[in-house]
Amino acid sequence: MGMSAGGAKGSGGGRRRRGRRGGTISEINVTPLVDVMLVLLIIFMVAAPMMTVGVPVDLPQTQAAALNSETQPITISVNADGQIHLQxxxxxxxxxxxxxxxxxxxxxxxxxxxxxxxxSAYGIVADVMARIQQAGFKNIGLVTQQRQGNR
Structure with missing residues (x-):
């Protein structure tokens, strides 16, 4: 009455199943990997526009319109301390x-x-532009910010 020799569901079924599969489960759960990759994608999408030029410069504001350039130009920056940066x-x-x-x-x-x-000192900026021109480069432009508000 207490024990049966076989035929009952659940008696020893766990052992038989484990024996057929070979022990541990060797499947990789990719859900955490996908979650991490999506978070990294969002972080890089937000951070990428902020990494265009790494030299902090307070550009003067003008009423000039923005230029459309097909290629990435070479950028020379002169910061407030007079330090010169190429890219x-x-x-x-x-x-x-x-x-x-x-x-x-x-x-x-x-x-x-x-x-x-x-x-930044006008003399340093003029010196940098003169050196660029003396090197033979003719396509030189000054970068400014568009003035916000009234024109």
């Missing part, structure tokens, strides 16, 4: 021409943007 790498004024010639892909027709802080 995000600090350089000296004497290195400007040599470094530009080394990284230009289209020769002297390369588009070069000069970003200067509002409080």
């Amino acid at each position: 995000e790498t600090p350089i000296t004024a004497e290195e400007v021409a040599a470094k530009l010639q080394a990284i230009s892909t289209t020769g002297y027709n390369e588009r070069i943007f000069v970003r200067a802080d509002t409080t």
Whole structure:
């Protein structure tokens, strides 16, 4: 009455199933991986526009319209302390021409943007632009912010 020799559901069924499968389950659960990847995707989508130029510069405001450029220009920045940066790498004024010639892909027709802080010395900005022009580059532009509000 208390024990039966077999035939009852659930008696020993767990052992038989485990024996057929081979022990542990070797399947990978990809749900946590997908969750982490989606979070990283969102973080990079939000952070990518903020990483365009790493040198903090307070640009002057003008009424000029924004330029549409097909290619990424070379950017030279002059911050408030007078430090010069090529893209995000600090350089000296004497290195400007040599470094530009080394990284230009289209020769002297390369588009070069000069970003200067509002409080940076005019002489340093003029010196950088003169060195770029003396190196043979002709397509030089100053970067400003569009003035908000009344025109």
